[in-house]
Amino acid sequence: MYLGLDLGTSSVKALLIDDTQAIVGSASAGLTVERPHPGWSEQDPESWISATRTAIGLLAKSHGAELSKLRGIGLSGHMHGATAIDEAGKPIRPCILWNDTRSYAQAALLDADPNFRQLTGNIVFPGFTAPKLKWMEAQESDNFARVSKVLLPKDYLRLWLCGEAISEMSDSSGTSWLDVGKRDWSDDLLAATGLERAQMPALVEGSERGGSLRAELAAELGLPAGIPIAGGAGDNAASACGMGTIGDGHAFASLGTSGVLFAANNRYLPNPDSAVHAFCHALPGTWHQMGVILSATDSLNWLSSVTSSKPAQMTADLGETLVAPGSVMFLPYLSGERTPHNDASIRGSFTGLGHESDRAALTRAVVEGVAFAFRDSLAALAQAGTRLERVTAIGGGSRSIYWLEVLATVLGLPVDIPESGDFGAAFGAARLGLIAAENADPFSVCTAPATQRSINPNRDHAAAFDEAYQRYRALYPAIKGALS
Structure with a gap:
């Protein structure tokens, strides 16, 4: 048996698979996000441990016998979170999350140093980890002085599980401290943020062993002591392992809280000017590119909250027959945007509203606006050297x-x-746990699921959507000008 633990923004999921990769059972426990100021997004790291205990406990109630046969654990988690740890191994402050934009000034300052783009292959985005530490240095100097280690969220869970500070390449690629081509920390980039290598976790590949389960914790949780914990992956790379998106040119579109257009690569293809992320993949010798939309289903969730409607019902009311775009358009920039604008200060907008604009019209505009944002990412990927022939849809919006x-x-x-x-991140994490435990061939384990159905572009409405996309593209500079 192999356990995948996925630390998401809204919950921790524990998923158990057997040696045939059949899912045996799963359980989850919820998390909350604190937003004490506009643009801020934080979580208490201790809540991750509490939720993980709960999820494993629920799984143990239903599948205790299977858990007793556990041979490996894999980890996945939301990326970029700055989890500052003191000498005692305790969090100094709440974790600053991936969708927190407070450090936009520090990000711009670091991005102006050409070493960052040259070595990381990426723009220094406000959501990345390094500018958050620069913000701490400027705004919370006492806390900054106490930093013994900086861990990514899933690696704080690992510290609890095995007592060691270890990370892996895919998640670490989103810190702005990793030399992504060399797959190692950059001492120069760390020094530029007032840190040193000793404050970073050790690095392993995602499919390699990255610690062993502590005996005392194993006894408490009812799990075998000493079993390996795989390096794991950031949530998108873990989802790619779950989906078998590991070969050159394979791609998925994730309609989750954020939106991701993910393409696997067998070589390092940086092009930071395109605002595409170029990261290490979770498997040795592989990389990937991502266009990232900060508010995908989060845009629909926001609309559901202000209309007191359920998101699933809102999209169900649209039916399954595509209609041409209407007059209402939506920019999904509720938390700023990454690809292609790298703009933390831009905000979302409806345009073209009229007396006839009912809930369905607004829902359709949100769905279309998010799709147009994906087209921006598709164009950015092409600029970065990757052209796609098809994508696989995953995430809650894909329903x-x-x-x-x-x-x-x-x-x-x-x-x-x-x-x-x-086939999501928890399943990918479990696969990585299997590979690490059994020294299995990653490319034999991480296969793609069968395709149930393919949806082709609608030729009747293609021209109308192309025209609407051009109107969408004109809105960003107009709105940006109005806000500046």
Whole structure:
């Protein structure tokens, strides 16, 4: 048996698979996000441990016998979070999360140093880890002086599980401290943020052993002591392992809280000017690129909250028959945007509202706006040297056939829907736990699921969506000018 632990923004999920990779069971426990100021987004790291205990405990109640046969654990987690740890191994302050934009000034300062783009292959985005530490240095100097280690969220869970500060390449690529081509920390980049290598965790590949389960914790949780914990992956790379998106040119579109257009690469292809992320993959000798939208289903969730409607019902009310875009348009920049704008201060907007604009019109505008943002990422990937032939849809938004019809038509690409099953980050983490425990071939383990259905671009409405996309593209500079 192999356990995947996925630390998400809203919950911790524990998923158990057997040696055939069949899912045996899963459980989850919720988390909350604190937003004490505009642009801030934080979580208490101790809440991750509490939620993980709960999720494993629930799994033990239903599958205790299977858990007693556990042979490996894999970890996945939301990326970029700055978890500052003191000498006693305790958090100094709440973790500053991936969608926190307070450090935009520090990000711009670091990005002005050409070493950062040259060595990391990426823009220094405000959501990345390094500028958050620069913000701490400027705004919380006492806390900054106490920093013994800086850990990513899933690696704080690892510290609890095994007592060691260890990370891996995919998650560390999003810190702005990793030389992504060399797959190692850069002493020069660390020095530029007032840190040194001793304050970083050790690095392993995601499919390698990255610690062993502590005996006392194993006894408490009812798990075998000493079992290996895989290096694991950041959530998107873990999802790619779950989906089998590991070969050159394979891609998925994730309609989750954030939106990700993810392409696997067999070589390092940086192009920071495109605002595409170029990161290490979770498997040795592989990399990947991502276009990132900060508010994908989060945009629909926001609309559902202000209309007191359930998101699933809102998209279900659109049906499954695609219609041409209406007059209402939506910019999904509720928390700023990464690809292609790298703009932490931009905010979302509806345009074209009229007396006839009902809830369905607003929902359709949100669905279309997010799809247009994915098209921005597709263009950025092409600029960075990667052209896609098709994508596989994952994430909560992929349950809406209408949304996928829009996405296929806007991208001009077939969108594949995988067969029914859970192939997300927790499953990918469990796969990495299997590989680390059994020294298995990663490329034999991380295979793709069968395709249940493919949605092709709608030729009847392609021209209308192309025209709407051009109007969408004109809105950002107009709104930006109004806000500046």
